[in-house]
Amino acid sequence: MGAPIPLSPLAPGAFPxxxxxxxxxxxxxxxxxxxxGRDDVMLAVLSPGSTIAGAYTRSATRSAAVLxxxxxxxxxxxxGAAILVNSxxxxxxxxxxxxxAVKFVTEAAAKALNLPESRIFTSxxxxxxxxxxxxxxxxxxxELVVNLSADTIKDAAQAIMTTxxxxxxxxxxxxxxxxxxxxxxxxKGSGMIAPDMxxxxxxxxxxxxxxxxxxxSMVSALNNKTFNCITxxxxxxTSDTLIVGATGASGIRVTENSxxxxxxxxxxxxxxxxxxxxxxxxxxxFVEISVTGASSDTDARTHAMAIANSPLVKTxxxxxxxxxxxxxxxxxxxxxxxxxxxxSIWFGDIRVAHEGWVDPSYNEAAAAAYMKQxxxxxxxxxxxxxxxxxxxxxxxxxxxxxxxxxxxx
Amino acid sequence: MGAPIPLSPLAPGAFPxxxxxxxxxxxxxxxxxxxxGRDDVMLAVLSPGSTIAGAYTRSATRSAAVLxxxxxxxxxxxxGAAILVNSxxxxxxxxxxxxxAVKFVTEAAAKALNLPESRIFTSxxxxxxxxxxxxxxxxxxxELVVNLSADTIKDAAQAIMTTxxxxxxxxxxxxxxxxxxxxxxxxKGSGMIAPDMxxxxxxxxxxxxxxxxxxxSMVSALNNKTFNCITxxxxxxTSDTLIVGATGASGIRVTENSxxxxxxxxxxxxxxxxxxxxxxxxxxxFVEISVTGASSDTDARTHAMAIANSPLVKTxxxxxxxxxxxxxxxxxxxxxxxxxxxxSIWFGDIRVAHEGWVDPSYNEAAAAAYMKQxxxxxxxxxxxxxxxxxxxxxxxxxxxxxxxxxxxx
Numbered sequence: 001m002g003a004p005i006p007l008s009p010l011a012p013g014a015f016p017x018x019x020x021x022x023x024x025x026x027x028x029x030x031x032x033x034x035x036x037g038r039d040d041v042m043l044a045v046l047s048p049g050s051t052i053a054g055a056y057t058r059s060a061t062r063s064a065a066v067l068x069x070x071x072x073x074x075x076x077x078x079x080g081a082a083i084l085v086n087s088x089x090x091x092x093x094x095x096x097x098x099x100x101a102v103k104f105v106t107e108a109a110a111k112a113l114n115l116p117e118s119r120i121f122t123s124x125x126x127x128x129x130x131x132x133x134x135x136x137x138x139x140x141x142x143e144l145v146v147n148l149s150a151d152t153i154k155d156a157a158q159a160i161m162t163t164x165x166x167x168x169x170x171x172x173x174x175x176x177x178x179x180x181x182x183x184x185x186x187x188k189g190s191g192m193i194a195p196d197m198x199x200x201x202x203x204x205x206x207x208x209x210x211x212x213x214x215x216x217s218m219v220s221a222l223n224n225k226t227f228n229c230i231t232x233x234x235x236x237x238t239s240d241t242l243i244v245g246a247t248g249a250s251g252i253r254v255t256e257n258s259x260x261x262x263x264x265x266x267x268x269x270x271x272x273x274x275x276x277x278x279x280x281x282x283x284x285x286f287v288e289i290s291v292t293g294a295s296s297d298t299d300a301r302t303h304a305m306a307i308a309n310s311p312l313v314k315t316x317x318x319x320x321x322x323x324x325x326x327x328x329x330x331x332x333x334x335x336x337x338x339x340x341x342x343x344s345i346w347f348g349d350i351r352v353a354h355e356g357w358v359d360p361s362y363n364e365a366a367a368a369a370y371m372k373q374x375x376x377x378x379x380x381x382x383x384x385x386x387x388x389x390x391x392x393x394x395x396x397x398x399x400x401x402x403x404x405x406x407x408x409x
Numbered sequence: 410m411g412a413p414i415p416l417s418p419l420a421p422g423a424f425p426x427x428x429x430x431x432x433x434x435x436x437x438x439x440x441x442x443x444x445x446g447r448d449d450v451m452l453a454v455l456s457p458g459s460t461i462a463g464a465y466t467r468s469a470t471r472s473a474a475v476l477x478x479x480x481x482x483x484x485x486x487x488x489g490a491a492i493l494v495n496s497x498x499x500x501x502x503x504x505x506x507x508x509x510a511v512k513f514v515t516e517a518a519a520k521a522l523n524l525p526e527s528r529i530f531t532s533x534x535x536x537x538x539x540x541x542x543x544x545x546x547x548x549x550x551x552e553l554v555v556n557l558s559a560d561t562i563k564d565a566a567q568a569i570m571t572t573x574x575x576x577x578x579x580x581x582x583x584x585x586x587x588x589x590x591x592x593x594x595x596x597k598g599s600g601m602i603a604p605d606m607x608x609x610x611x612x613x614x615x616x617x618x619x620x621x622x623x624x625x626s627m628v629s630a631l632n633n634k635t636f637n638c639i640t641x642x643x644x645x646x647t648s649d650t651l652i653v654g655a656t657g658a659s660g661i662r663v664t665e666n667s668x669x670x671x672x673x674x675x676x677x678x679x680x681x682x683x684x685x686x687x688x689x690x691x692x693x694x695f696v697e698i699s700v701t702g703a704s705s706d707t708d709a710r711t712h713a714m715a716i717a718n719s720p721l722v723k724t725x726x727x728x729x730x731x732x733x734x735x736x737x738x739x740x741x742x743x744x745x746x747x748x749x750x751x752x753s754i755w756f757g758d759i760r761v762a763h764e765g766w767v768d769p770s771y772n773e774a775a776a777a778a779y780m781k782q783x784x785x786x787x788x789x790x791x792x793x794x795x796x797x798x799x800x801x802x803x804x805x806x807x808x809x810x811x812x813x814x815x816x817x818x
Contacts, residue, residue, distance in 0.1 A: 057741075059738070059741035059742055060740065060741045060742075060743075060744075060745075060746065060747040060748075060749070061737050061738070061740055061741030061747060061749045061752070062741065092734075092737075093734065093737045093749060093762070093765060093766060093767075094765075094766055095749075095750060095764065095765040095766035096750075096765075097766070127734075128734040128737070129733070129734050129737075129762070129766065129767045130767075233720045233721065237738070238737065238738055238741055311720065311805075311809070311813070312813060315809070315810055315813035315814040316813065316814065318810065318814040319813070319814030321814070324538070325501075325502065325536075325537040325538050328470050328501075328502050328537070328538075328647070329468070329470070329537075329646070329647055331469065331470060332466075332468035332469045332470030332471065332647055333468055333469075334469075335469075336469075337469065338469040338470060339469075340469070340470045340502060340504075341504060343470070353502070353538070355504065356502060356503075356504040356505075357502060357503055357504035357506070357538065358502075358538045358539075396720075396810065396814075397810060397814070398807055398810050400720070400724070400810075401724055401727065401805065401806065401807050401809075401810060404720070404721060404724035404725065404728070405724040405725065405727040405728030405730070405805075405806070
């Protein structure tokens with residue numbers, strides 16, 4: 001597996017203090033699926049009456065666990081629920097064996113927790129194409145159940161890491177009708193690495209009472225503005241999974257009109273999404289790309305993602321080069337409408353290009369100084385209409401090549 | 410501009426001996442547009458009666474010269490024609506000034522050559538966003554006209570280079586109705602670099618007699634199987650230009666049924682396209698990606714380009730890692746139909762994955778040995794239908810980061 005990957009320079013100072021979510025308990029253990037000397041299985045159990053919403057990778061080669069979760073999401077139940085995750089093996093591209101492995105694990109977990117199989121959600125992340133040693137997981141279930149605790153969400157965040165360089169957590173407390181409601185979540189992901197497919201996995205919990213269809217519609221809408229707006233290397237995992245569980249333990253009901261709750265959930269999702277970018281393979285710069293003035297929001301997003309995924313834009317950022325020519329190139333190739341002569345580009349507050357040419361007041365020294373910052377914004381106004389989009393990415397550095405080409409034996 | 414870029418390890422041994430094309434003469438000179446101590450302007454003049462076909466970038470931010478060439482291509486004329494190219498400045502994203510600069514240059518060239526402006530085709534490649542110093546080019550026109558020669562196609566190939574590490578030429582002689590017809594072409598391109606936008610420029614000449622509409626339909630069809638099937642970094646130039654001129658000097662007429670001529674033209678175009686990949690920034694491996702069994706040719710191409718552009722696939726190749734998991738990932742994310750359980754993947758002759766799982770006979774040592782070769786093939790069969798595609802790419806190495814991030818001051 002090569003040398004350890006150093007902590008991302010963009011990592012937050014510490015794992016945050018997260019609010020406890022009544023109705024959710026966590027346990028972790030060392031099952032030795034692949035890694036040794038660290039926890040690699042995480043169980044989260046939600047109390048009866050919890051509602052579950054989810055969003056999953058659109059990959060055509062998605063894993064057996066993802067297919068199983070997708071089938072179970074949307075099902076209404078008064079029973080509790082559980083999320084069981086292993087790191088070290090993704091159980092992806094494992095054919096019939098993969099489907100069987102999910103069945104073994106969910107059956108065993110359902111029995112250990114006295115829950116219907118339809119309420120057991122599993123994820124696997126790590127090496128692909130190798131059979132999942134499901135016995136190593138199922139033999140640990142009794143121990144996991146005994147050790148369930150409300151206080152170990154940080155351990156849960158650590159157990160699901162693969163090539164992540166820091167555990168990712170975020171939480172908030174919002175008020176609904178004057179009453180406090182809590183939200184806390186964890187995530188893993190740092191790009192994609194094979195054999196460790198460092199796919200994105202996200203689990204968020206709240207003690208609010210939320211109808212499943214309301215929760216699902218919130219999660220789907222917010223996912224499009226958060227996790228679907230980040231890119232490290234344009235590659236898409238076979239296993240991306242976002243599950244949001246609402247235990248209802250607070251007794252506070254959230255409806256589709258609960259703007260404060262939705263905003264709190266958005267903040268937690270966005271914070272976790274940003275942390276995934278901050279742990280991007282080899283990342284040294286965190287970059288927000290905003291596009292305005294597009295013909296539509298969809299066009300704005302197409303342009304923003306073309307810029308965010310361009311290897312030439314990303315290497316320029318790594319080189320601290322205010323290379324607006326590469327931004328023009330990315331806009332040109334995106335396929336969405338653009339007019340060279342109405343285009344303006346800003347790096348931070350510095351307008352570098354205006355109406356199809358370098359800005360008359362452009363000062364290369366000021367732009368070069370700006371590019372030395374660790375957090376950057378690139379803003380493009382297309383001058384065509386009212387469409388807007390914001391996405392987040394990181395730079396493309398030698399560290400990315402190191403992690404993906406050199407470090408593997 | 411930083412240190413010089415070392416010669417690509419994939420470069421051919423020498424510039425090929427190209428057949429002379431009756432009716433085409435070349436001249437080059439040092440105009441000092443940006444580079445010093447080397448030729449940076451190339452003039453090619455075609456005899457009266459030549460037909461001209463072309464293919465151009467689809468970028469929405471294409472340069473003024475590209476727009477001008479597009480407008481002129483398809484025009485029928487009995488007059489001669491000329492192609493005037495400068496390196497060092499792309500005259501892209503230069504607003505109204507850019508359009509004016511093309512006008513100045515084409516007017517001056519038309520006068521110097523006694524040709525209508527509609528028969529002057531120009532290209533510019535190099536730094537973008539800076540005004541083209543068109544006077545430096547136009548003052549050299551008389552010298553260029555005096556020095557026109559049939560024997561200097563290699564000088565022409567060198568004058569159009571920017572960050573290319575070797576000049577690119579290809580030629581062949583085919584027989585039409587038993588009579589020899591000659592084809593010779595030059596190209597430049599090695600990815601895209603700003604400020605040097607190392608865009609692709611290609612000029613191919615033949616002494617065949619070819620009706621303009623026949624030539625254009627051949628060029629358009631062959632372009633889709635050659636230059637449109639290569640990728641270095643997924644980025645698209647503002648200036649990509651392919652011009653094919655047929656002088657008719659051989660007196661041998663080619664029709665849409667001249668299979669031998671079309672095959673010769675295809676070989677020259679493919680050879681030049683491959684040379685661009687071989688000069689890909691930082692490239693150490695030349696990779697053919699073929700997809701069969703797709704639902705359609707379009708789907709096959711979508712999958713092949715997703716594999717060819719995936720940073721994770723390309724870094725795995727750089728690391729000499731037979732990482733078929735990343736190929737599965739790229740297929741999954743491409744958006745075209747795929748069924749995990751009918752998918753097979755080969756690295757060279759080694760079948761690494763079959764029917765949705767690692768091949769039972771897979772031998773990692775054999776695959777690792779194969780990956781050490783400089784020329785690689787990856788073949789995917791989707792098991793869905795009859796759609797096929799072949800594309801070519803290179804690996805993603807530290808050299809790419811060096812060239813695009815580190816080397817620029």
